[in-house]
Amino acid sequence: MIAEAGHYALVLALGLAVVQALVPMLGARWRDPAMMAVAGPAALAQFGFVALAFAALATSYVMSDFSVANVVENSHSAMPLIYRFTSVWGNHEGSMLLWIFILALFGALVAAFGRNLPATLKANVLAVQAWIATAFLLFILLASNPFLRLADAPFEGRDLNPILQDLGLAIHPPILYVGYVGCSISFSFAIAALLEGRIDAAWARWVRPWTLAAWIFLTLGISMGSYWAYYELGWGGWWFWDPVENASLMPWLSATALLHSAVVMEKRDALKVWTILLAILSFSLSLLGTFLVRSGVLTSVHTFASDPTRGVFILAILVFFVGGSLALFAWRAPVLKQGGLFAPISREGALVYNNLFLTSACATVFVGTLYPLALEALTGDKISVGAPFFNATFGPLLVPLLLAMPFGPLLAWKRGDLLAVAQRLSGAAAIAVAALVAAFAYQGAGPVLAPIGLGLGLFVILGALTDLAERTQVLRVRFKVALARALGLPRATWGTALAHLGVGVALLGIVGETQWSAERIASIKPGDVVSLRGYDLTFEGSVPRAGPNYRELVARFTVRRGAETIAVLEPAKRTFAARNMTTTEAALLTRGVGQIYLSLGDVNSDGSVAVRLYDKPLVLLIWIGTLVMAAGGALSLSDRRLRVGAPKPARDRAAMQPAE
Amino acid sequence: MTRRQRRLLLLGAGLGVLGLAAALVLSALKDSIVFFNSPSDIVEKRVTPGTRIRLGGLVAPGSLERGSELAVRFQVTDGNRAISVAYRGILPDLFREGQGVIAEGALDTAGVFKADNVLAKHDEKYMPREVADALKKQGYWKDDAQKRDAARPPRQVP
Numbered sequence: 001m002i003a004e005a006g007h008y009a010l011v012l013a014l015g016l017a018v019v020q021a022l023v024p025m026l027g028a029r030w031r032d033p034a035m036m037a038v039a040g041p042a043a044l045a046q047f048g049f050v051a052l053a054f055a056a057l058a059t060s061y062v063m064s065d066f067s068v069a070n071v072v073e074n075s076h077s078a079m080p081l082i083y084r085f086t087s088v089w090g091n092h093e094g095s096m097l098l099w100i101f102i103l104a105l106f107g108a109l110v111a112a113f114g115r116n117l118p119a120t121l122k123a124n125v126l127a128v129q130a131w132i133a134t135a136f137l138l139f140i141l142l143a144s145n146p147f148l149r150l151a152d153a154p155f156e157g158r159d160l161n162p163i164l165q166d167l168g169l170a171i172h173p174p175i176l177y178v179g180y181v182g183c184s185i186s187f188s189f190a191i192a193a194l195l196e197g198r199i200d201a202a203w204a205r206w207v208r209p210w211t212l213a214a215w216i217f218l219t220l221g222i223s224m225g226s227y228w229a230y231y232e233l234g235w236g237g238w239w240f241w242d243p244v245e246n247a248s249l250m251p252w253l254s255a256t257a258l259l260h261s262a263v264v265m266e267k268r269d270a271l272k273v274w275t276i277l278l279a280i281l282s283f284s285l286s287l288l289g290t291f292l293v294r295s296g297v298l299t300s301v302h303t304f305a306s307d308p309t310r311g312v313f314i315l316a317i318l319v320f321f322v323g324g325s326l327a328l329f330a331w332r333a334p335v336l337k338q339g340g341l342f343a344p345i346s347r348e349g350a351l352v353y354n355n356l357f358l359t360s361a362c363a364t365v366f367v368g369t370l371y372p373l374a375l376e377a378l379t380g381d382k383i384s385v386g387a388p389f390f391n392a393t394f395g396p397l398l399v400p401l402l403l404a405m406p407f408g409p410l411l412a413w414k415r416g417d418l419l420a421v422a423q424r425l426s427g428a429a430a431i432a433v434a435a436l437v438a439a440f441a442y443q444g445a446g447p448v449l450a451p452i453g454l455g456l457g458l459f460v461i462l463g464a465l466t467d468l469a470e471r472t473q474v475l476r477v478r479f480k481v482a483l484a485r486a487l488g489l490p491r492a493t494w495g496t497a498l499a500h501l502g503v504g505v506a507l508l509g510i511v512g513e514t515q516w517s518a519e520r521i522a523s524i525k526p527g528d529v530v531s532l533r534g535y536d537l538t539f540e541g542s543v544p545r546a547g548p549n550y551r552e553l554v555a556r557f558t559v560r561r562g563a564e565t566i567a568v569l570e571p572a573k574r575t576f577a578a579r580n581m582t583t584t585e586a587a588l589l590t591r592g593v594g595q596i597y598l599s600l601g602d603v604n605s606d607g608s609v610a611v612r613l614y615d616k617p618l619v620l621l622i623w624i625g626t627l628v629m630a631a632g633g634a635l636s637l638s639d640r641r642l643r644v645g646a647p648k649p650a651r652d653r654a655a656m657q658p659a660e
Numbered sequence: 661m662t663r664r665q666r667r668l669l670l671l672g673a674g675l676g677v678l679g680l681a682a683a684l685v686l687s688a689l690k691d692s693i694v695f696f697n698s699p700s701d702i703v704e705k706r707v708t709p710g711t712r713i714r715l716g717g718l719v720a721p722g723s724l725e726r727g728s729e730l731a732v733r734f735q736v737t738d739g740n741r742a743i744s745v746a747y748r749g750i751l752p753d754l755f756r757e758g759q760g761v762i763a764e765g766a767l768d769t770a771g772v773f774k775a776d777n778v779l780a781k782h783d784e785k786y787m788p789r790e791v792a793d794a795l796k797k798q799g800y801w802k803d804d805a806q807k808r809d810a811a812r813p814p815r816q817v818p
Contacts, residue, residue, distance in 0.1 A: 234753075344669055356674055360681035367685050372693075381695060384714055384764075388692035393684040397677075521749055523730050573753075582753045601730070601750030610730055610750050 182214025406463020512618025
């Protein structure tokens with residue numbers, strides 16, 4: 001009954017979405033307020049029904065209703081409650097339901113908090129949202145219905161893929177989806193602007209918070225996914241240039257560019273057409289990501305199932321929205337009024353520079369991800385494009401971007417003085433170069449890239465701090481005055497500095513992990529010692545243990561440094577009976593911002609085990625840096641500037657951060 | 661600077677960066693891509709020793725030998741030909757005899773594939789797509805069996 005109710009709710013949501021897609025759009029065209037007013041309530045009701053469907057599926061999972069095929073395929077009654085719940089999106093159908101749930105949530109937020117949007121813009125935005133919702137609801141109902149029943153229900157489910165039985169599944173996909181789907185809002189705004197043929201600085205002010213929110217979640221989602229892969233897969237890697245990872249990186253790059261170009265549009269009324277294009281591209285890349293992951297054209301840990309009809313269906317959605325929006329862009333963009341002018345050396349110029357490099361970097365990722373598919377379709381040759389390709393293309397394009405990053409915020413609008421800015425950054429540059437030289441001297445014949453990366457990372461961090469120091473004049477005036485100035489700075493300024501600082505921090509982590517890691521692989525017996533960089537790990541022996549739905553073999557290691565015992569590490573091998581599958585549980589020892597990483601390989605019958613031991617200095621900075629970036633985004637989002645404009649209950653806005 | 665000059669500058673900068681990106685992509689595509697081959701491909705195409713490739717197929721049952729210091733040897737087969745693979749290190753969790761595998765590395769002059777990376781599938785449900793395609797080409801992939809399997813309702817656990 002619950003599953004049928006969920007199914008029915010989805011059908012009702014589809015009906016509402018169709019109404020919401022057509023009536024407000026026609027109303028906006030005919031200037032009919034009654035028709036436009038349909039959008040808001042329809043969006044809220046649509047969200048209600050989708051939420052009902054989601055709740056129905058979640059209930060089926062939590063209650064282990066094995067008459068629902070989807071639950072049987074992906075759940076097991078012995079799984080802990082949290083995994084029974086997260087399994088809802090640990091499979092194709094459920095994750096599409098989560099996707100549409102978040103889409104409907106965003107639509108409802110626009111409906112609820114967009115009261116001071118111009119009526120036609122709001123109607124058009126919600127109508128475009130409903131077009132997307134219609135497409136995906138049709139997809140769920142026709143090609144991947146999660147509510148299908150089985151005629152004879154089994155007593156037990158087939159369990160969730162053990163790799164997914166982790167807290168990471170609770171965090172990573174929902175956050176990433178909020179980011180992906182959040183891009184749909186700026187897309188809808190862009191399409192609405194094209195339909196109306198009108199775009200102004202106020203438009204940018206409405207779009208920016210939504211883009212920022214999506215960007216924050218994309219950043220967090222990618223970062224959490226990376227940490228999850230790092231500790232769960234047992235390979236010690238945090239980024240594999242896997243097509244699915246790239247699929248999330250591309251919208252991120254494009255959304256980052258969009259954030260920056262929207263600033264230009266808001267402040268200077270320039271780069272209008274370009275901003276619209278970026279908004280379209282960001283969501284198109286999100287859709288492409290969905291297509292790559294869900295169609296089964298790729299094999300990866302994220303591909304739950306491959307079914308050709310689904311692939312064709314999603315491809316059709318992709319072609320419709322990307323092709324349609326780009327065609328609309330080509331047709332309507334010339335109608336938009338051209339924006340203002342600016343000198344090449346100026347804040348605007350710096351933001352254009354940022355956009356050029358970000359989009360080019362995004363293009364290289366795009367080529368690297370899709371080239372194998374294109375080549376196979378054309379010639380039948382199968383190739384893999386991996387880290388070497390991206391290191392040789394993406395890497396070099398990021399260097400000029402990072403070098404220029406500290407300059408941007410210090411340049412004045414309209415006409416900047418590069419020399420003066422360089423002078424202000426001389427302190428940061430001097431320290432960075434000194435660190436670079438010191439690192440070269442210290443490491444001797446180590447990897448060349450490491451000191452350069454270190455210097456670059458420090459330059460970015462110190463550049464962000466210089467920006468703050470310049471604005472507060474902290475080095476020139478009394479501390480009290482500087483503090484007052486610091487408190488008076490717009491939060492967006494703090495946000496920018498913090499986000500930029502986060503990039504530098506993450507870069508330091510990346511340099512430390514990729515260049516200064518040490519690895520040791522050994523086969524050892526109880527009593528043996530493995531040593532790496534002064535750490536001695538003694539293998540004490542292994543003991544079997546039973547978990548709720550698995551059995552594990554835990555190996556105990558005592559970690560010593562010199563005579564001092566630091567910790568006990570317990571990496572394990574887990575065997576999940578329901579799927580007869582084994583996973584590796586790595587053991588991590590955090591030392592400062594570095595980690596000792598220990599994972600088990602094969603366990604042999606004579607009691608010996610293969611172990612993989614890494615020392616990864618600075619590795620945690622990768623994720624700390626991305627968290628700092630997201631915090632910067634959140635700080636920026638809380639800026640008064642993005643909220644002023646219309647009187648509204650402050651409490652609601654603080655909680656939701658809507659667009660105005 | 662006139663409007664026109666500014667436009668040209670912007671356009672020039674844009675094309676410049678895009679050109680740089682294109683040049684990087686083209687040079688990287690020449691050097692850093694790795695072709696996928698089945699054991700039959702290796703024999704038929706006479707892949708030169710030392711070229712970095714990916715070899716995919718099934719781990720031949722009974723072929724896994726463990727040496728000292730984590731050295732392993734196994735055969736990768738597509739039902740038609742088999743290639744010996746030598747690897748030192750830890751095999752992935754889902755590496756099993758009779759299951760799909762992809763090894764990355766190069767052939768040595770003796771015809772043994774020296775792998776520096778071994779990938780198995782992520783999930784017991786499916787085969788790496790390249791491997792499935794290679795097996796289909798050799799006629800060892802039972803499409804019908806696969807379909808039947810997918811359509812069958814889940815096995816009941818008493």
